[in-house]
Amino acid sequence: xxxxxxxxxxxxxxxxxxxxxxxxxxxxxxxxxxxxxxxxxxxxxxxxxxxxxxxxxxxxxxxxxxxxxxxxxxxxxxxxxxxxxxxxxxxxxxxxxxxxxxxxxxxxxxxxxxxxxxxxxxxxxxxxxxxxxxxxxxxxxxxxxxxxxxxxxxxxxxxxxxxxxxxxxxxxxxxxxxxxxxxxxxxxxxxxxxxxxxxxxxxxxxxxxxxxxxxxxxxxxxxxxxxxxxxxxxxxxxxxxxxxxxxxxxxxxxxxxxxxxxxxxxxxxxxxxxxxxxxxxxxxxxxxxxxxxxxxxxxxxxxxxxxxxxxxxxxxxxxxxxxxxxxxxxxxxxxxxxxxxxxxxxxxxxxxxxxxxxxxxxxxxxxxxxxxxxxxxxxxxxxxxxxxxxxxxxxxxxxxxxxxxxxxxxxxxxxxxxxxxxxxxxxxxxxxxxxxxxx
Amino acid sequence: xxxxxxxxxxxxxxxxxxxxxxxxxxxxxxxxxxxxxxxxxxxxxxxxxxxxxxxxxxxxxxxxxxxxxxxxxxxxxxxxxxxxxxxxxxxxxxxxxxxxxxxxxxxxxxxxxxxxxxxxxxxxxxxxxxxxxxxxxxxxxxxxxxxxxxxxxxxxxxxxxxxxxxxxxxxxxxxxxxxxxxxxxxxxxxxxxxxxxxxxxxxxxxxxxxxxxxxxxxxxxxxxxxxxxxxxxxxxxxxxxxxxxxxxxxxxxxxxxxxxxxxxxxxxxxxxxxxxxxxxxxxxxxxxxxxxxxxxxxxxxxxxxxxxxxxxxxxxxxxxxxxxxxxxxxxxxxxxxxxxxxxxxxxxxxxxxxxxxxxxxxxxxxxxxxxxxxxxxxxxxxxxxxxxxxxxxxxxxxxxxxxxxxxxxxxxxxxxxxxxxxxxxxxxxxxxxxxxxxx
Numbered sequence: 001x002x003x004x005x006x007x008x009x010x011x012x013x014x015x016x017x018x019x020x021x022x023x024x025x026x027x028x029x030x031x032x033x034x035x036x037x038x039x040x041x042x043x044x045x046x047x048x049x050x051x052x053x054x055x056x057x058x059x060x061x062x063x064x065x066x067x068x069x070x071x072x073x074x075x076x077x078x079x080x081x082x083x084x085x086x087x088x089x090x091x092x093x094x095x096x097x098x099x100x101x102x103x104x105x106x107x108x109x110x111x112x113x114x115x116x117x118x119x120x121x122x123x124x125x126x127x128x129x130x131x132x133x134x135x136x137x138x139x140x141x142x143x144x145x146x147x148x149x150x151x152x153x154x155x156x157x158x159x160x161x162x163x164x165x166x167x168x169x170x171x172x173x174x175x176x177x178x179x180x181x182x183x184x185x186x187x188x189x190x191x192x193x194x195x196x197x198x199x200x201x202x203x204x205x206x207x208x209x210x211x212x213x214x215x216x217x218x219x220x221x222x223x224x225x226x227x228x229x230x231x232x233x234x235x236x237x238x239x240x241x242x243x244x245x246x247x248x249x250x251x252x253x254x255x256x257x258x259x260x261x262x263x264x265x266x267x268x269x270x271x272x273x274x275x276x277x278x279x280x281x282x283x284x285x286x287x288x289x290x291x292x293x294x295x296x297x298x299x300x301x302x303x304x305x306x307x308x309x310x311x312x313x314x315x316x317x318x319x320x321x322x323x324x325x326x327x328x329x330x331x332x333x334x335x336x337x338x339x340x341x342x343x344x345x346x347x348x349x350x351x352x353x354x355x356x357x358x359x360x361x362x363x364x365x366x367x368x369x370x371x372x373x374x375x376x377x378x379x380x381x382x383x384x385x386x387x388x389x390x391x392x393x394x395x396x397x398x399x400x401x402x403x404x405x406x407x408x409x410x411x412x413x414x415x416x417x418x419x420x421x422x423x424x425x426x427x428x429x430x431x432x433x434x435x436x437x438x439x
Numbered sequence: 440x441x442x443x444x445x446x447x448x449x450x451x452x453x454x455x456x457x458x459x460x461x462x463x464x465x466x467x468x469x470x471x472x473x474x475x476x477x478x479x480x481x482x483x484x485x486x487x488x489x490x491x492x493x494x495x496x497x498x499x500x501x502x503x504x505x506x507x508x509x510x511x512x513x514x515x516x517x518x519x520x521x522x523x524x525x526x527x528x529x530x531x532x533x534x535x536x537x538x539x540x541x542x543x544x545x546x547x548x549x550x551x552x553x554x555x556x557x558x559x560x561x562x563x564x565x566x567x568x569x570x571x572x573x574x575x576x577x578x579x580x581x582x583x584x585x586x587x588x589x590x591x592x593x594x595x596x597x598x599x600x601x602x603x604x605x606x607x608x609x610x611x612x613x614x615x616x617x618x619x620x621x622x623x624x625x626x627x628x629x630x631x632x633x634x635x636x637x638x639x640x641x642x643x644x645x646x647x648x649x650x651x652x653x654x655x656x657x658x659x660x661x662x663x664x665x666x667x668x669x670x671x672x673x674x675x676x677x678x679x680x681x682x683x684x685x686x687x688x689x690x691x692x693x694x695x696x697x698x699x700x701x702x703x704x705x706x707x708x709x710x711x712x713x714x715x716x717x718x719x720x721x722x723x724x725x726x727x728x729x730x731x732x733x734x735x736x737x738x739x740x741x742x743x744x745x746x747x748x749x750x751x752x753x754x755x756x757x758x759x760x761x762x763x764x765x766x767x768x769x770x771x772x773x774x775x776x777x778x779x780x781x782x783x784x785x786x787x788x789x790x791x792x793x794x795x796x797x798x799x800x801x802x803x804x805x806x807x808x809x810x811x812x813x814x815x816x817x818x819x820x821x822x823x824x825x826x827x828x829x830x831x832x833x834x835x836x837x838x839x840x841x842x843x844x845x846x847x848x849x850x851x852x853x854x855x856x857x858x859x860x861x862x863x864x865x866x867x868x869x870x871x872x873x874x875x876x877x878x
Contacts, residue, residue, distance in 0.1 A: 060665065060680060061680065061683055061684070061687075061693070061695075063684075064684045064687045064688060065688070078848075078849075079674060080669070081671060081672055083674075083846065085775075085844055085845075085846055114660070115659065115660040115661040115672075115701065115730075116659075116660040116661035116662070116663075116670075116672055116673050117660075117671075117672050118670075118671035118672045119672075133774065133775075134659070134661050134674075134774060134846075135661070135672070136671065136672035171844055171846050171847065175844075175847065176846070176847045176848060176849050177848075177849050183849065183852065184852070190684075191684070191878060192681045192682070192684035192685040192688065192780060193681060193780060193848060193851035193852050193854070193878065194852060195680050195681055195683070195684035196677045196678070196680050196681030196684070196776055196780075196848050196851070197677075197848050197849070197852055198680070199665045199675055199676065199677045199679070199680035199681070200674075200675050200677045200848060201675075202665055202666065202667075202668065202675060203665070204665055204666050220554065220555075220573070221553070221554035221555040221556075222554045222555035222573050222574075223555075226499065226638045226641055226642075226643055227641065227643050228641075229641065230519070231555075231557075232520060232556075232557035232575065233520055233552075233554075233555055233556050233557045233558075233574070233575035234555050235518060235522075235573075235639075236638055236639050236640075236641060237638065238635045238636075238638045238639045239635070240638070241499060241500065241634050241635050241637070241638035242631045242632060242634055242635030242638070243631070244500055244634070245500070245502075245503045245629075245630070245631035245634035245635070246631040248500075248503045249503060249504070249631065254500070256500075262554065291554075335572065335573065336524075337635055341631060341632060341635075368807050368808070369807070369808040405524055405610055405614075407522065407524055407573075407610050407615070408610065408614065408615045409517075409615060409616075409632060409635050409636050409639060410615050410616050410622065410636070412632035412635070413622065413623070413632050413633060413636055415632075439630065439632065
């Protein structure tokens, strides 16, 4: 049994809800409900509770890194004619069987294939025609002899020094993609190769999900706009901008709603406005208890609102709040800039990608391996995110932890990535192989 | 000694220059100059031969993933006041020395710090004031006792159960960034944390390098626009779109100049036009020898032009040409879609980032490790790029080679990344750890 004081302190530690009434200048530690921290994995499961944004049709060149909103079915064989992959002579493979340096095959040249034109002649046994890479094989031919394996004796005869198998140096009809094949699925992120494929299929416009609009509200009596010179005890609104930039990287459109004082009505009204105009809302909280309290109160009272998560078992970032209001996610982010950025990277980003149409598990996560440069301890029962700098030593990549308070943005500027220490791990030894999430 | 025929064939293989005159329908294998393939590492060294694009000043929120065009010096300490990192009481640390559960320190509450306001009182020995996270420490105080380690006896007195060291739970003046410190350097890629830092410094606009404009010219008699239905022996213009999308991902602005027939004058004129309007030009060649020949001829004859590279020791992508004309890079890309994309990823991207202002070696390359799922052979004397699909088996990431002709775009759609087999490596064994370049 713990002494009563100890038990109280631990519970307060876990709870961490303080009411600070600056008007009457006193603290009340409220303990009316038990503070339930949600595990990270459970939080991420909520993503699928939110609907995807609407669909729009955009020009092909505006699709890069968007999410496809419809399956793509190939409406013709690709290629739809047999194409040479080499410069040389189109032949029947059987005409070259047994050909060698010492015993060349002699073939008659019956013509030349012009690029982009269908040949108007056929190739019979013992015949050949000139063809370039990408040219269409004439009827009767089934393979291409490379120019390097031939010698032209005159304008009408070649020697062939190697045999080719039927199909060799040819892309067959439908070999790239067959007619009727569903080649891309809804929710696929469009990379350059997908853009190329869509071009091959003649898609001048493509149905994609809209870029989700993410409203950002900054709150806190100490926060001033970037263009202002902060007075004593004031700081500029950093979080709105780092979050907006993270939203852009995720494919969303950030909309900044400015800074709201620590006032219930002002925050509520701004939040309702943002909720109406956006697909998701992020309240970048002031770091004071007052600001935090207003946030939870506002989130609870929004139209059709329920608080899904109040505290997450990660560090930094524990005091994060997630509400669902009018079927949209509304976040109360932690105030420290590092915490807010890490919560975005580890959690919010996944929600934005979900509503933006992303299909689950479509690409492996981009993580890179490195060895840890020193021992790291970690509390069990939570996922710890550690900022790291990457270095190369003797051909080995090392992750050097950057320790520092989560209010210091310079630690993020110095960092190349994050490593996550799992909920059930007490720590990591120097030299362990860790996966780095790039920043 | 090789037999003469063998020697001839090898030389022809290396040379690979064919002149194809479709008008007169004959091939000429020219061997007037020795075909010199340039090593990949040498090609990349040419990047620094090209000047960077111009500078522009853009709003802070338009800077994401742009390259800084000026060093950023911090013009004030960040923070410029001592900030609390906890909710609790600001004190002199010495007032708490020796405090414990059994022997608490008793402190007089002399006030409360309001967020965003400079306290108008000082803290003396034995005194404390209420403070929230982010609040400014009053003169005389040097540390913060967490609320959890105190108990308020009444409105004016608290018990403190733990001692705090001076500086504890406080961000000191200049602890994040010191006045006068050069915190970001020219050429740095602006990530969300850099955007946040620029916000902290009050930069509403930022000097960055312009996005480079990259002209793309497609050539080839067999190529038709995406909106057309290809006739027999014709294909749609895939490469312009996959390259344009790669350019967008690299931060450039692609400008499509359409498709030019295999005609010297047409290609020359279009090339001069693109060169005037762009910072770099890519000729996405038709795959025929005719198209390749026109390209090299045009590149040689452009104003103030020299051919820097004619063939690169990589596979696929060997027939790549690099010219410098009017101090701009002009590329003759290989015709096969896979080859063109790989040459872009391995080479052209680095040139674009250079002219876009990127400082060298500023971030570690994003590669991920995996184990190779099968043996791979490779020719020495060139770098082989192999498309791979990534899979997870028993917690291990595997790279499965996707083999297939370099004209098949579906192999790129199926691929998650590339692995490079070094110039001096003959092959890789199943189970080897390989670095994967994400696609």
